[in-house]
Amino acid sequence: MGNRAPIHITIGGTLPREHLEVFAAHAADYDLRTEWDGEPFDAAALVAGEPLELYGTELNGGQIPAVDAFCCEHGLPFRRWSGGCLGAFMPEIVLYDGTGPLRDYTASEDEWVLFPPSWIKGFTRLRELKREMARAELTIPPFVLLRGARA
Template sequence: MANRASATIILGGTLSDADYRTLVDLIVGEGLSTEWCGPLFDAHHRTVGQPLFLCDHEVVGAQFEELERWCITHNIPFARWSGGYTGGWEAGRVVFDPAVGQPRSYTADEDNRVLIDLQTVTRLGSYTAILDHFRRANFTVPQLIVEGDPVPATISHALSPQEEPVR
């Protein structure tokens, strides 16, 4: 049996209707929900004008390999938090901002707070660089827009990893 842990992922960006259908299939294949212990994701569970928050308690390897690979290929920004697994891995966060390039990994705790150790502080070298490190780690995922969505009257605010729904 594979090692498992709790994990969340927040998705944003712009998709065609066809790509959204593919994304839904990937999400369902991962067994994800929009709420802890909630029903399996359905295409209608998305809130228009918001990023898409997904979660599960029993995620193999605490990552969504196929879903994340697809998002990277399609330039869909995301922030994933995963809990630790004793003897396997520590809790952490992975952020993919297409404007920056490849996904970046950050040490985090079980409450999805980014942590920094002395080695990283020394490597970064300045207070400004440390603040920039935290800014990148706390990337705010934009709303998920699907072709055909109604145009919002006001710009909706995105969820940052610190603003995830309560677990």
């Protein structure tokens, strides 16, 4: 059955409306909700001017690979926290800024990025550490549905 963990994902960016049905199907596959133990995701619940916040519980490995892949395919920035499973895996935060590779960090159970001592010891200057800490904080833009096809 695998180890299960919760997730919280914040998604932003612009998505052509014609792709919303596919996204909603992915959200339904993982039983993603608009709040912890709240209602299942429904596009009608989108709040104008805000990023999309979704929550899931009891997810295999604390992962939602189809949602991550969909966001990457469509250039949608996101921040996903996945809880840990004692003896199996640590909590993590995965960031995607809309381009480039995913960045992942060890996290706490209350969604804070953690820097292991080995990382910290690897920095030779305080400003290098501060720069990396800033990279680990991604501001997610509002989630916007575009009426027509994107050019």
